[in-house]
Amino acid sequence: MRWGWRWLWPKAAKAPADDEQRWVVVDVESSGLDPAHDRLLAIGAVALRWDRAPSRPPRMWLDAADSFEAKIGQPVGAARPDRANILIHGIGVGAQRRGQPAAQVLRDFNVWAGASPRLGYHVGFDRLMLDAACRQTLGRAAAARWLDIEALAAVARPDVKARSLDEWLAHFGIVNAARHDALADAQASAELMLCLGPALQREKATTWADCRRLAARRRWLTV
Numbered sequence: 001m002r003w004g005w006r007w008l009w010p011k012a013a014k015a016p017a018d019d020e021q022r023w024v025v026v027d028v029e030s031s032g033l034d035p036a037h038d039r040l041l042a043i044g045a046v047a048l049r050w051d052r053a054p055s056r057p058p059r060m061w062l063d064a065a066d067s068f069e070a071k072i073g074q075p076v077g078a079a080r081p082d083r084a085n086i087l088i089h090g091i092g093v094g095a096q097r098r099g100q101p102a103a104q105v106l107r108d109f110n111v112w113a114g115a116s117p118r119l120g121y122h123v124g125f126d127r128l129m130l131d132a133a134c135r136q137t138l139g140r141a142a143a144a145r146w147l148d149i150e151a152l153a154a155v156a157r158p159d160v161k162a163r164s165l166d167e168w169l170a171h172f173g174i175v176n177a178a179r180h181d182a183l184a185d186a187q188a189s190a191e192l193m194l195c196l197g198p199a200l201q202r203e204k205a206t207t208w209a210d211c212r213r214l215a216a217r218r219r220w221l222t223v
Contacts, residue, residue, distance in 0.1 A: 044182030073099035
């Protein structure tokens with residue numbers, strides 16, 4: 001597990017101020033698709049940095065060294081992992097039993113993510129799983145701002161008729177050798193964000209607020 005020099009989980013109940021220099025792309029793996037009943041198995045995340053030098057247009061870059069990865073140990077007596085689910089994410093019974101305590105992983109993740117806005121492809125599910133795990137283990141969910149890369153991509157590049165993450169990766173030639181690995185999927189989603197960079201520049205969406213406004217137009221698109 002890797003994180004920066006941030007030791008305190010922010011205590012503020014309200015969402016933190018936008019961090020225009022560092023955004024984090026998040027992906028999780030879970031025991032199923034029901035946030036109310038299934039368990040969080042792994043978290044992977046990587047940072048996107050913004051270069052906002054006044055002499056040139058803002059640009060993003062992927063800071064692979066600023067990343068987070070952890071597997072969460074499953075409680076004794078938990079339902080035996082489903083074989084079909086294991087075939088998807090590859091986190092076997094032994095790996096699930098050897099994972100780190102949920103409270104430790106979630107605290108470390110929230111410290112690492114800090115005030116940085118959080119993104120992900122179809123990130124609504126990831127957010128629900130993280131919030132549910134935080135409430136159950138830590139007593140409350142972390143205050144954070146979220147943005148769905150799928151919505152941003154659909155509006156910024158309407159010429160690309162992709163629906164799934166795999167289709168977007170194929171369109172841009174992004175190789176993900178470990179699909180359904182949380183960190184690998186987070187990195188692939190971050191690379192997708194980089195590929196959207198020129199379109200975001202054309203839309204003048206290079207701040208968090210502007211990207212949120214652009215993504216909000218997704219609801220008006222015909223799918």
